[in-house]
Amino acid sequence: MTDLVTRLRAAGCVFAEDEAELLSSAAPDPATLESMVARRVSGVPLEHVLGFADFAGVRLAVTEGVFVPRHRTELLTTTARGLLHPGATVLDLCCGTGALGLVTVRDVPGVRLVAADIDPAAVACARTNLTGVSSEVFCGDLFDPLPPDLRGRVDVLLANVPYVPTAEIAYLPEEFRVHEARAALDGGEDGLDVFRRVAAEAPHWLAPGGVLLCEAAPDQLEAAHKALRGAGLTPSTITDEDTETTVVLGGAPR
Known part of the structure; x- marks a missing residue:
């Protein structure tokens, strides 16, 4: 987890610890986790990587290219x-x-x-x-x-x-x-x-x-x-x- 946080922080992710936890929880296996982290580090929005966004207490499906509710x-x-x-x-x-x-x-x-x-x-x-x-x-x-x-x-x-x-x-x-x-x-x-x-x-x-x-x-x-x-x-x-x-x-x- 420490290495993951370090990679995310180096990529400019302000809330690296929170993102690391979300990515780790969402990934079913290490290979998928690595793929997800690589996409996030490349600049893909976290919500597009995860496939969901949390908004006003509701979790919503979000696919690539779709505007993320903030x-x-x-x-x-x-x-x-x-x-x-x-x-x-x-x-x-x-x-x-x-x-x-x-x-x-x-x-x-x-x-x-x-x-x-x-x-x-x-x-x-x-x-x-x-x-x-x-x-x-x-x-x-x-x-x-x-x-x-x-x-x-x-x-x-x-x-x-x-x-x-x-x-x-x-x-x-x-x-x-x-x-x-x-x-x-x-x-x-x-x-x-x-x-x-x-x-x-x-x-x-x-x-x-x-x-x-x-x-x-x-x-x-x-x-x-x-x-x-x-x-x-x-x-x-x-x-x-x-x-x-x-x-x-x-x-x-x-």
Whole structure:
């Protein structure tokens, strides 16, 4: 184990001891362990090596190339859960592994959860993770693949849209820019291209009083609020200083 920790630490793994324990527990034999360690040392994200990620107390399947749900994004789910009521309808756009929708609706009775992503690999993960929770997981561009009966009925719309400006992707850590789908990162020139598309279309899908929730960077808030107001939604912001996460909300009129 000491040698394993040393190799991981030399590769730049900050939590080498924790990673060594996870890898050792997941590997069925020494040969597999060596293969897993070699991949991790080469820069493959730990979650892709393990085949799972832990998010908000839930373990989720994650396959190579699929965006890994991270602790900072839990603010989206805790905010969304505060808006939820039994029997509500939740839409998880850009769903990735399905983590946000799954955590948001957990233990809330009678909720309808619908999820969608443009990446077939992510959709496959989400269908696995949402087994027994929802069979409505669709592949397509934003709202395009959704069932028509959802229009005007969504109480909580989670959209973990990509919001990294294109020019800044080159400066991201390798595990993001090399090992995760670019579509999950690239938000266009100012990072808000996909956000604007979601904001413009969201009023057609939100129920009266429904709310759209997205992450954004602090320097994007003014433009994000402008897009929401332009779509007829009332903007607001929630920030967690500990994780440096900002959630933008757009409320539909009642």
